[in-house]
Amino acid sequence: MSAALYTASLRLVWGGLNHVDANCFFLFLLLSRAIPLSAIAPPTKRRRSQLPASANLCDYCTAKCCHYFALAIDEPVNRRDFDFMRWYLLHDRATVFVDNDDWYLLVHTTCKHLRDDYRCGIYETRPQICRDYTTDECEFEDDWCYEKYFETPEQLDEYADALFGPQFPAPNLKECDILRSRRSTALPIA
Ligand code: SF4
Numbered sequence: 001m002s003a004a005l006y007t008a009s010l011r012l013v014w015g016g017l018n019h020v021d022a023n024c025f026f027l028f029l030l031l032s033r034a035i036p037l038s039a040i041a042p043p044t045k046r047r048r049s050q051l052p053a054s055a056n057l058c059d060y061c062t063a064k065c066c067h068y069f070a071l072a073i074d075e076p077v078n079r080r081d082f083d084f085m086r087w088y089l090l091h092d093r094a095t096v097f098v099d100n101d102d103w104y105l106l107v108h109t110t111c112k113h114l115r116d117d118y119r120c121g122i123y124e125t126r127p128q129i130c131r132d133y134t135t136d137e138c139e140f141e142d143d144w145c146y147e148k149y150f151e152t153p154e155q156l157d158e159y160a161d162a163l164f165g166p167q168f169p170a171p172n173l174k175e176c177d178i179l180r181s182r183r184s185t186a187l188p189i190a
């Protein structure tokens with residue numbers, strides 16, 4: 001913290017403590033590092049490195065891998081393919097992501113056999129895909145990014161429009177119709 005800022009903070013607290021509220025004093029403590037930022041930061045995710053080497057990660061996890069399924073799909077190459085993919089995204093909890101140039105349909109849905117304690121309710125007879133899944137590269141820390149991630153049909157439309165041009169003729173919107181535009185209000189695609 002600069003000397004000027006520090007001095008200003010001191011003046012704020014000591015010169016007019018009667019007139020400032022507790023928030024100002026808290027701000028001063030932060031600026032002066034009397035309270036470390038880590039003390040107010042939201043709890044961070046537990047990292048693998050914080051656990052003993054012998055720990056079973058699943059004992060420290062809310063069973064993230066049991067809350068979705070993902071299926072490899074063909075890469076869309078034309079407008080028809082994108083329109084088909086748009087149909088996926090018209091459904092609740094369906095998303096599409098791209099990883100290493102491979103396209104996937106990702107559906108956020110919880111396995112019916114996941115118990116409240118995040119254990120498998122059919123552990124002895126769970127499907128092979130569950131048996132094969134390991135903690136080696138699982139989403140325990142889930143801090144990766146996808147190359148592409150589509151959560152809404154509008155996002156996919158914008159992407160396809162950029163590749164192929166508009167699929168639908170531009171509607172003659174009146175001012176009062178704008179709220180019903182098919183254009184997404186979500187974040188723009190990078
Ligand atoms: S395999 Fe990974 S994501 Fe799945 S329950 Fe275990 S730690 Fe969590």
Ligand code: SF4
Pocket residue numbers: 065066111112113114115119120121122123126127130
């Ligand atoms: S069968 Fe068990 S391990 Fe497999 S997804 Fe369901 S709860 Fe998870």
